[in-house]
Amino acid sequence: MATRSSARRDTGVHTRSFTGCATCRSRHVKCDEGRPTCSMCAYFDLPCAGYKKDVFFDTKNPESRIRFRRPLLTEEERQRMSQWLVSTAPPKSTTRLLSRIDEESERHASCSDDIGLVYGPFGVFKVRQRQDECSSPLAGESLPLQVVEELESEDTSTSSPPQDISQILETLPMASTFAQWSPEFMQSLLEQPEQGLTPTTPDLLEMIMDQGHLATPSIIMPQRDYQLTTFVPTSYSPVSPLTSPSITKSIPQDAVFLLKHYSSTVISLMTPLRHKKTPWHILFIPHVKDCLAALALGEDLSHASLCTFFGTLAISAFSLGGVSQSETWLDQAQIYLQRAREHARSMLITAYDIPKPAKYKSILMAILTMVQVSNFSGNRHQAEEYFLEAEKFIRLRGLERKKSRKVRLLHHCYVFERMFHESIFICGANSIQRRHVRRAIESSGLSRCSVDGLSFRLYKWQNLQQEMLRVRDREEGENDLHLERPGLFSATLYPEIFGVPEPWILLLSLVIRLGVEKDGAEQDPGGSGLNLKDYISRAKALEDYINQLQRPSEMAIASATQQSLIDRHILENMLEAMRHALAIYFYRRIYNLNASMLQEKVVKVRDCLIQCQCADSSVVHGSASFIWPAFIAACEAEDPEVQKSFATWFDTSARRSGLSCFSQTLGSVEKIWEEKCHAYGKSVTWLDLMRRTGSQQQGLVF
Incomplete structure (x- = not known):
């Protein structure tokens, strides 16, 4: 049996878990994939649930180039799409356009044998349409699209294509997808712009939507920036035959370009580690890609998803604007930031409703995205507001639940950034918003889930050296949100995400808390805070521990980076x-x-x-x-x-x-x-x- 399964893998035959109707798959029965219903369901007199609108690739066998997928459309939708496509291209216009394609191919054949024709979403031709035409046949029984009559009345003796097609052909030598643009290649192109880019296009399905969705990009034209050596796209317009023009207009034209810059550049700023297990690779990027695919397919998204989507675009646009010194990108970043704020405002209004409007991870990702865009744009006061919203949401909805690894990744991202923020932003320690958040948590009765206190006050430890060696259990390690209690927690994720041991972050928290005690004693000398003797004793213990702090071993650093000596050198110096x-x-x-x-x-x-x-x-x-x-x-x-x-x-x-x-x-x-x-x-x-x-x-x- 093992030999048979391994032989099946060697031949590249896909498993039946990737095929078949939903009924047969749920019953673990081999399906003949008949259309519109399979014969197995008919034989057992069961209702056939049909086939999902998913694209799923079998990547278990990397040596095999064969891929398997289910159709995005049902049988009825595919028939209606075929009828619509046929109705939009009368025989006269079709013949004429095809002949023009042949003529253009012959005209360019002498220049290059690799000819890419982008006359439409299917790479065949593009028919000019009236403005009052119907948008999509998928919404119901829509009328066929009318073809512009000028194509019928044009002089058949001329062999030049229409004006819009000529413009496309002229740009073809410079057309390419940014997935192929390495820094060296872009630099060489700027130095020799007449050579241009080849019109070859990689597999955009994996580049854009490796989560099972499809989006078809149009040509992206680079512009020469004469002040800095950089590329700035003029536009990005996802075009899909599955979406109506109104849906296409709702998709940001530069979304894919910004997402690519975010994945390749911005994420590298957040962690010194280059592995693919960071929260941004596991959670943020896949979520934003799903949002882009859903928008392309005309689906409705929650305010949390849209907040994460536009917030991510804003971060990337801010970065591009700063690199290229382009006011256009900075203005676009402000537009995306404003849209993200609007969705964040609507999201927070209903974030605690029952039934919940969105998943816990989606809402927390949206809040953390707003924290990041506020920090990167230099707005620390606004970051303070989103930090407090994140704390409130975690304490009310996150600490009492069983935490998956993905949830813990998000919690670690929040705490890591919050500690640095709290160490500097000290003037708002007793702000109105902080008191409001504290009262909301206390009145909910869920403050019992928090191991640490709601304010940054010092934990009553006696021997710091002994306390730092104490092993914390899972509940204390996960629910001590702001690292109030000293101790060791083996399941910590700080080294895996940021390359920093948890005791380092814990010591920063203890210094912050001792500073809060000092401020309280200065403002209220007769208060219930630490007396001078206890303050000096704890300060001395912290000083000794900080001065004796040991860096991770060379083996631990090498295991964390799993990259070149340069990466290890950077992490060591950090x-x-x-x-x-x-x-x-x-x-x-x-x-x-x-x-x-x-x-x-x-x-x-x-x-x-x-x-x-x-x-x-x-x-x-x-x-x-x-x-x-x-x-x-x-x-x-x-x-x-x-x-x-x-x-x-x-x-x-x-x-x-x-x-x-x-x-x-x-x-x-x-x-x-x-x-x-x-x-x-x-x-x-x-x-x-x-x-x-x-x-x-x-x-x-x-």
């Missing part, structure tokens, strides 16, 4: 920069140590950043993770040369990534440097500047 930045943050936040005593650590952070940037001449993987240690160290830099090197790093990162958060963070750092110049020897920190100006008004960002 961890080293975070370790020194964590110490700088501790000494400034807890002890308010003079900056002159921290210059050695500042220089070490600077050196790590420069080494990573020199190791990768393109966008450094995980650049978004570098921005926190860069900000913490740069604020304390006193040497003008060191300040200049930090400024150069921020400028280079902004130019390579296209994200304004780098340049805006540099603006905040330069404010602090300016304050130091006018302080006449007085120690000035980012804490002083934030307390004086207020982060909600001035927007101090990192």
Whole structure:
């Protein structure tokens, strides 16, 4: 039996799980796939459920090139589509257009043997239509489309194609899909634009919709940017015979191009690891691709899905706008961002309704997407609002449930970004929105599901060294949302997503919490917070643990990266920069140590950043993770040369990534440097500047 199954795999024969009607598949019976109903269902006198509108490829045998799929349309829809296509092309026009195709093929045959004719969605011809024509035969009994009469009245002696077809043919030497555009190829094309691109088109089905949906792209024309060496598409217009013109217009024309840039470039900014198991590869990209396919097929989407879709396009457009210095892309990013905000607003109104309007993962992905686009665009105040919405949603809908791996991936993404945000955004600790979220969680009765407290207060530990070695069980490890309690959790996903051990994030949380205790004692000396003895004791324990912090072993780093020596070098320097930045943050936040005593650590952070940037001449993987240690160290830099090197790093990162958060963070750092110049020897920190100006008004960002 094993021999028979292996022989079937070798011959490339597909298994019956990929074929057959829904009734036979549910009964595990071999189906003859008869149309419109199979004979097996007729034999057993069962109603045939028909065939789903899915495209499913059998990839278990990579050596076989044979693929199997089910039709997207039912038998009735296919017959109606065939009748509609025939009715749109009368014999006279069809013969004339086919003869013109032959003539154009002969005319171009001398130039190239590889001729790509894109006269329509099926690669045959395109018939000009009136504006008042019917849109689609799939919506019901629609009238046949009328063909423009000018095709019948044209002079048959001329052999030149219509004007619109001539324009298409003229652009063919430059037509290609961006899936083939490597950086080296694009650079060579810019240097020798007369050579152009070949009109060959790869398998767009896998490139665009590898989740089982189909979208047919049109030609994407690159434009030469004379200021920067980059490609900017003029438009992207998905054309499908399955959708009406009104549906096609609702699809953003540059969606596929932006999604490709997001997949290839933007994701690399979020993690230094290049494996395909990150939350963006597993959750975000497939979800956005499904949204694009659903829009192409005219399906209705929830506000959560549309928020994620337009938010992702906004992030990619912001990045492209920054890289190419194109105001067009930045304006388009603002349009997508506004649409994402509108859907986010509608989503949050009904997010807690029963029955639920969307899946838990879909809503949380939408909120996290808005967090990302707010951070990348430099709007930290708006990011604060979405962080609080994410916390509220997780505590009310996520902690009491059994958490799958995908849900835990999303929770880790939230906590990782929230810790860095909380370490800097301190002026809004008692804001109205935070109090509102706290009351909503407490009144729901679900605060019992949270292992940690609802405010960033310090856990009453005694011996930190002993507590950090304590093994936490699954409930404590998953429901200690903001890492309040020290301990080890073997199922953590931080090293797998960001390459950072969980104890590092936990120590940052403990420093934040001790800083909150310090602020509370300064504002209310007679309060119920820590006394001076306990404060000093805990601060000393944290200081010792941070100074003794060990980097992951070389074997652990090699296992995490699974890539080249350059990737390992980048990850090692990122961890080293975070370790020194964590110490700088501790000494400034807890002890308010003079900056002159921290210059050695500042220089070490600077050196790590420069080494990573020199190791990768393109966008450094995980650049978004570098921005926190860069900000913490740069604020304390006193040497003008060191300040200049930090400024150069921020400028280079902004130019390579296209994200304004780098340049805006540099603006905040330069404010602090300016304050130091006018302080006449007085120690000035980012804490002083934030307390004086207020982060909600001035927007101090990192």
